[in-house]
Amino acid sequence: MDKLTYEFYSRSSVTAIARELLGKVLVTNLDGMLTSGRIVETEAYNGVVDKASHAWNNRRTNRTEIMYKEAGHAYIYLCYGIHYLFNIVTSKTETPHAVLIRAIEPLTGxxxxxxxxxxxxxxxxxxxxxxxxxKSLGLTTRHTGFSLLEDVIYIADDGFSLKKSQIKTGPRIGVDYAGDDALLPYRFFIKDNPWVSGKK
DNA sequence: CTGACGATTCACT
DNA sequence: GTGAATCGTCAGC
Known part of the structure; x- marks a missing residue:
C-alpha cells in the first residue's frame, strides 16, 4: 500500500482532498494494536473563511495552532467532553484547512x-x-501533532477506486451555528455504503 | 478565575 | 424523539 504523501495533503483545495480521501485506508499502530479502516465519509473545513471551522476569521489559539502548521499532521480534539474527533491538516503552512474523518469501514484489527x-x-x-x-482506532488528543507521513498514524492507497457516480456530497452535520456556511456541500460520502453515518 | 458550550453518542421513553 | 453524559477550550471579567 502506498502511503499518501506531503504533496497530496499540501494542495490548496481542501474539498478536492476530502473527496479523494474516500476509499483510502486509515491505519493506526498504537499500543501494539494494528487497526485500519476504509474511509467512507469526510468533511472539509475551509480555514479562515469558513464559519464552521475552528480557525474561522483567522482565530489562533493553543488548540487551533496545529491547523496553521504544515500539511499532513493529525488534529484531534475533544468534543462535548466525551468524544474525540480526528482531523487531517491540509494546505500550506499558515493556511488552516482541515478534513474531518466522519466514518470508516473496519478492515483489520x-x-x-x-x-x-x-x-x-x-x-x-x-x-x-x-x-x-x-474511539475504534484508539486516537485521543495525545495524538494531535503526529505526522501522517510516519508509521504510527497514516493513510494509504491500496488501489481501491471509486466511480464518480459513487461519490455523493451534502451539507455538513452538526454545524448549524455556522449560518450560511452550514449549507455548503462540504460533506463527502460513498453512495449506499452501510457505514456512512446518517444522522439529521 | 468563572461560566457557557460544543465538528456527538447512546440509552431510554 | 428526547435528554444526559462530561471536560477542555475560550471569552470575559
Missing part, C-alpha cells in the same frame, strides 16, 4: 476495535460517526 469500545461492542457503532472512528 476489528477485535481490537471492539475491545476499545468496551461496552456495546460491534455493529455499525465501530466505524459510523466521527466519535466512533477515533
Amino acid at each position: 476489528v477485535e481490537y476495535m471492539i475491545k476499545r469500545k468496551k461496552s456495546s461492542g460491534g455493529g455499525k457503532h465501530l466505524g459510523a460517526g466521527p466519535g466512533n472512528v477515533a
Whole structure:
C-alpha cells in the first residue's frame, strides 16, 4: 500500500482532498494494536473563511495552532467532553484547512476495535460517526501533532477506486451555528455504503 | 478565575 | 424523539 504523501495533503483545495480521501485506508499502530479502516465519509473545513471551522476569521489559539502548521499532521480534539474527533491538516503552512474523518469501514484489527469500545461492542457503532472512528482506532488528543507521513498514524492507497457516480456530497452535520456556511456541500460520502453515518 | 458550550453518542421513553 | 453524559477550550471579567 502506498502511503499518501506531503504533496497530496499540501494542495490548496481542501474539498478536492476530502473527496479523494474516500476509499483510502486509515491505519493506526498504537499500543501494539494494528487497526485500519476504509474511509467512507469526510468533511472539509475551509480555514479562515469558513464559519464552521475552528480557525474561522483567522482565530489562533493553543488548540487551533496545529491547523496553521504544515500539511499532513493529525488534529484531534475533544468534543462535548466525551468524544474525540480526528482531523487531517491540509494546505500550506499558515493556511488552516482541515478534513474531518466522519466514518470508516473496519478492515483489520476489528477485535481490537471492539475491545476499545468496551461496552456495546460491534455493529455499525465501530466505524459510523466521527466519535466512533477515533474511539475504534484508539486516537485521543495525545495524538494531535503526529505526522501522517510516519508509521504510527497514516493513510494509504491500496488501489481501491471509486466511480464518480459513487461519490455523493451534502451539507455538513452538526454545524448549524455556522449560518450560511452550514449549507455548503462540504460533506463527502460513498453512495449506499452501510457505514456512512446518517444522522439529521 | 468563572461560566457557557460544543465538528456527538447512546440509552431510554 | 428526547435528554444526559462530561471536560477542555475560550471569552470575559
